Amino acid sequence: MRGRHTAAAAGTGLVLGALAVGPGLAPGFVLSYDMVFVPHPVFSRATFGLTGMLPRHVPSDAVVTALSHLAPADLVQKAILLAIFVLACASASTLVPSERLLPRLAAGVVYAWNPFVAERLLLGQWALLLGYAGLPLVVTAAARGDHRRLALALLPAAVGGFAALAVSGLVALTVGWRGARSLLATAAVLLLVALPWLVPSLLRVSSAPADAAGVAAFAARADTPFGALGSLLLLGGAWNAETVPGGYGGLLTALIWLLVVAVAVVAYARGDRIRGLVVAAAAGLVLASLGVVAPGVLRGAIGLWSGFALLRDGQQFVAPLAVLVAAGAGMAVGRLPGWVAPALLLPLLLLPGLAWGAGGRLRAVHYPADWARARTVVAADPGDVLVLPWEAYRGYPWNGERRVLDPLPRFLPGRVIVNDGVRVAVPGGRAIDLAAEDPRARELDALVRSGAPLTAALAAHGVRYVAIDAGAPDSRLAGAERVVSGPDLALYRLPGAVQAHEAHPAQLPVYIAWFITFVTFIWSVRVPTSNLVETSPPEES
Template identity: 45%
Template structure:
C-alpha cells in the first residue's frame, strides 16, 4: 500500500492561532448568556424541581386549555395561549422552567449586547446587574413572569431601534408581545423614546461609504439607483418622525392580540387602584430611595428577605448612584472605552469616523477619537426618567392619576407605576458597565460581576424558598378532566368568592385561583382585590369584569333561589371547597379531600 502523502504535512502554526482566536471570540460572545444561565440556576433553585411554581400571578397548570380571553381585561393574553401551545409539544412543567430560565438568559445577553465596549468585562458587569436586581426579584416574587419577558427583551428592542429595520425590531419585541400588555407598554416607553432621540446619519455624497458622520444633519433623498437628488434633503426631525411612526406601527401590530380584546371588553378600572398599587418604601430610605434603588413594589410579600435592612438599602442606593454616574459619563470625552478602540476600527484612515460596536454590529458614532455616548443614550435616559415619573405620580399625585382613570379606563395600566422602572434598570446596567470600562482590570470585573449577587444575596435559592415547585393533587386533575370532557355549554363558578388561594400543598404561598386557567369553558371568579395599606387598613379594588356583579348578586340570593339564579346566568358547574354546603340542591359530580365539583340543573 502506498504511503499516505499527507502524513508528513504539518499544519501551519498560524492555523492553530486562527482557530484559537475563533474559539475565544465564540466563548466571549456566549459568556453573558452563560452568566445569565448561572444566575438563573442560583436564583430559581428549588423552583427547578419537579412540579409547578405557583405564586401570586404565576399560575401554570397541567394540560392548559386553548381558550379565548374572558370578559374582563385581557391580562394573560397572549401569554396563556402561547404556554398552552408550547405545552402541546413539551411537558407543561418544562415549559414553565424554560420560560423562567429564559428570562435570565435573555436579560443578561441583551444587556451585554447593548454595551458599546467589546471588552468582555463591562459586558459581564451589565449582564449580571440586569439579570439580578431588586426590580426583577420583586416582580418575580409577585409572579409576573409575562412582564419580565418584555423586560428581558428590552435591551434587544432598544438595540434594534438603533440598528434599524422593522423586521429586526419586530423580532426583538417578540418576548414582549408574548408577555402581553404590561410587557408591551414598558417596551413602548423605551422603543419610542429611542426612536425619537437616536442620532440621524449625516448627509454624504452619493456613492461614498457610510462612515457614520455627524448626526442631526439633513439626509439626502436618493433616486432609485442610488443617485442623490440635487438640492433636496430630508430634515433630521422628519427622519426621526418616520422612525417613531414605524416603531409605533410595529408595536401596534404586535399588541393586537391583547389590544383588540381590551377595546372590545366591558372591563372597568377602579380609580382606587392608584392608592392600592402605588409604590411604597421597602426599606428605611423611604419611597423615593426605594425607587432609585429599583425597589418600591406595593406588595410587602414580594420584597426579598432582608431587603428592608439599613445595610441592604444603603448599599443598593450607593450602587445605583455609581451606575447613574457612569451612565452620565458616557457623554464625556474621557470615557475612552465607549469609543471604537484601535482594534475595533481597523481600516479607518486618519480623520475617518470609526463605528460604535454594539454586540458585534456597527452603530454609527459621531466623532472619531472621542468617547461619545452610544446612540441610544438619550432614549434610554428619557424612558428611564419617564418611568420614574410615572412611579412617583402614584405616590405624590394619586388624585390626578385617579382622575385620568375615572375619565378613561385605558389609563388603568398606569396605576402600578413601579413596573415602569424597567428602563431605569437598563440605564443603571449600562452605567455600571461604563464604570467598569473606565477602570478596567480583572479585579474590577470580578467585583462588578459579583456585586449584584452580593448586594441582594437573599434572592438566591428561590428567595430562600419563596419560589418552589409543587405538583397539583390528583383531585385537581380529575376535576379538570371531568369538566373539560363535558360537551354541554355553561360556565364554571369558582368558590370561595375571592381571587387568591393559599393551599397547604403549595406551602401556603398565595396564588391566583388556578381554576381560572384550568378549564376550556368560561370561569366566573371574583377578581376584586383587597390590598393592605401601610397604616394597617385594607383597600378594596373593585372587579374589572362586569359579569362578577351579576354572579355576586346571585350568590346573595336565598338558598332556594341561589342555584336557579346562577343557572339562569349560564353557570353549569360550581367548584367549591370540600366542606362547602352553599348549594345543597345541586348535583355532586366529584368529592375530594379538598375540593368539590357541583353541577347545576338548567332552569326549567
C-alpha cells in the same frame, strides 16, 4: 469575539436563573401570585381575551398553550423562567462598548439580579419580565433607527403582552425619536406587534370598569429606608410588601445599592451612551412615582379613560432605569479593572434573598388529584363552573398557603367564573376592594355575597357546576349533586341549569390581528441574529 462574549453572558444568565428559580426546577409547577401554569392547557375564548377578565394574559397564555402541546407544561414554565435570566444577562451585556468580556458580564449580572427582577418574579409576573429581559435589544434597535430589527427585538415583549409592551414602547419611542417621521414609524411597529391584545381590549372596552381605587392599592411602597421614591430609584418599590425578598431593604444594603446606582448613572453619563435611554429612564421614573406624588391626577385620568389604569402599577416603568444602571455598571467596571470581581458578585451579595427560589418561596408543587377528577367530569358533561370561595387570590394548603391567582379558570375546560376583583391591603390596616372585570362575575356578585341559597339561583343564571374548597361551608348548595369529593376540592352539579347566553366580541377581528402580527415577525426575521445582538450602538447626535 462579540458572539463569544454574548454566549458567555447567556451562560452566566443560565447559572443565575438556576440559582434564582432553585427548587422551582423540580417536577411540578411554580404558583405564585400571577404566575399560573397548569397541566394540559387548552385554547378557549378566554385564552384570546374574548371572555372573562380583561386580556392582560394575551398573548402569553396562548403561547404557553401552544408550547405545552410540544412539551409538558411544567417544563415549558421552567424553560421560560430560565430564558428570562439568559436573555436579560445576554442582552444587557451588548450595551457595554467594550471589547473585554468582564465589563459586559458585570452589566448582565446587574440587569438579571436586582430588586426589580426579584419583586416581579415573586409577584409571578413572568410575562412582564420576559419583555424586561429583551429591553436592551429594543434600546439598540431603536437607537439605530432600524424598524425591522426593532420588530424582532420586541418579540419577547409581544409575547409578554400589554404591560411588557407598554414599558418597551416607552423605551422605543424615546430612544428612537428623531422627528415626527421616525416617531410614526416606531409607533406603527409597536401597534403591529400589540394587535393580539389590543384588539380584544378595544372590543371589550365598554365592559371595562374604571376603578380609580387601584391608584392607592398599587402605588409604589417603600422597601428601603429611603421611602417610596428612594426605593424606586434603587429599582425596588413594588406595591406588594409580601414580595420583598428576604434580607433586602436594610440600611447598609440600601446604602450600597444607592452607591451602585449613583456610580452607574455617572459612568453612563460620561461614557459612549445612547442619550435617549436617559430620557426613557427619567420618564419611567416619573410614571412610576405618579401614584405616590400625584395620585389625584392619576385617578382623574383613569376616570376619563380606563386605559390609564395601566399606570396604577407604576413600578413596572422603572425597567428603563434598570437598563441604564446595568449598562453604566458595565462601563464603570471597564474603567476600574480592579473592581471586576466585586462587581460580578456584589448584586448577589446585596440581594441574597433572591437565591434558591427566593428562600424556598418559589417551590414546584403538583396539582391535587381532586382537580384532575373535576376536569374529567366537566369535560364529559360541559357547563359553566362557578368557584367558591369568592376570591381572586387563594392560599391553598397544597401550595404551602402561598397566594396565587385562582388556577381553576385555566385548569378546567369551558367557562369558569371567579371573582376577579382584587382585594389589596394598604398601610393603616385597611383593605381596598377593586371591581371585578369579568361581566359574569359582576352579574353574580350580589347573589354570591347575599348569603341566600345558591342552587336554584345559580342554575337560573346558567351555572351548571360549583367548585368549592373541600371543608368549606356548602350549606347554600342544598339539592346539588356532589360529583367530586376529596381532601382538596368538591364539585357540585346543579340540577336544572339553563343554557347560559353570554355576549362575546366577534372573533374574526382577533384572528386578523394575530395574522398581521405573525406576518410582521416573519418580515422582521430577515434581520440576522448576529446583527440583532451587535454591540456598541451609535451615540445619538
